[in-house]
Amino acid sequence: MTAAVIDGKAFAATLRARVGDLARAFEEKAGRKAGLAVVLVGEDPASQVYVRSKGKSTLEAGMASFEHKLPADTAEADLLALVERLNADPAVDGILVQLPLPAHMDEQKIIATIAPDKDVDGFHVINAGRLAVGQPGYVPCTPLGCLMLLKDKLGDLSGLDAVVIGRSNIVGKPMAQLLLAESCTVTIAHSRTKNLPDVVRRADIVVAAVGRPQMVKGDWIKPGATVIDVGINRIPAAEEGKTRLVGDVDYAEAAQVAGAITPVPGGVGPMTIAVLLRNALVAAYRHEGLELAPDAI
Ligand code: GUN
Secondary structure (H helix, E strand, O other): OOOEEOOHHHHHHHHHHHHHHHHHHHHHHHOOOOEEEEEEEOOOHHHHHHHHHHHHHHHHOOOEEEEEEEOOOOOHHHHHHHHHHHHHOOOOOEEEEOOOOOOOOOHHHHHHHOOHHHOOOOOOHHHHHHHHHOOOOOOOHHHHHHHHHHHHHHOOOOOOEEEEEOOOOOOHHHHHHHHHHOOOEEEEEOOOOOOHHHHHHOOOEEEEOOOOOOOEOHHHOOOOOEEEEOOOEEEEOOOOOOEEEEOOEOHHHHOOOOOEEOOOOOOOHHHHHHHHHHHHHHHHHHHOOOOOOOOOO
């Protein structure tokens, strides 16, 4: 048996189109576009690609995009001042400061300065706390995208055993909170976990977010389980001098055992920007006091 492939690219395209429809409706009601500001400090090539892609997708969804590119040697105080200006700007509904920041900056301090109601990344402790206690806020884009794919595939997740591999603030921890809120029995595994293969073998749902290429092997997967691979790792390709993208899961092996699996690329990756646009649009509706049905997006 080979697993069903979870097409995150198609799901993300549908979500972006829905956001586009609601962005148009927002503009009609509010008399302005929903706005997303993205801040990039320095010239990290991967970050430049992400930021360009975020700006383009924002415009395609019919929203206003405000891009701020600062040199790598920008003083922390100047970045904080920019964030404060964006906090106060009524045209800006969402603020994303691209991570990682240069080493001379304190990431937690920058994140803490973003107004929680514009924190569309969901990284502020206020939003992390809201997620933990089940209050409405903003949830980090990648784990929320994973949850959308899981619910689309499986429907009700209640009672399922979920193993999240990785405990980062950006993916692992919020993913675990989301699955707990769906009444899964959640295990967070990490680099110190004993007998990781045995732990993963119990899971109906596996979310791998560790950043280790092809670490999760086929014989770690319970037959029929749903596997969500958050990893994006570049490894040498068979052809000399070329590279290719692989996930944290050994796809060829796992696809022989799993019930459903996300590919890399084309699985979780495209969901992150789609959910970012969704979060920014939700922020815009909230800022204008406009109704948005909970299941609208
Ligand atoms: N760097 C890599 N992923 C992300 C993300 O989702 N948000 C931000 N702000 N930076 C990132």
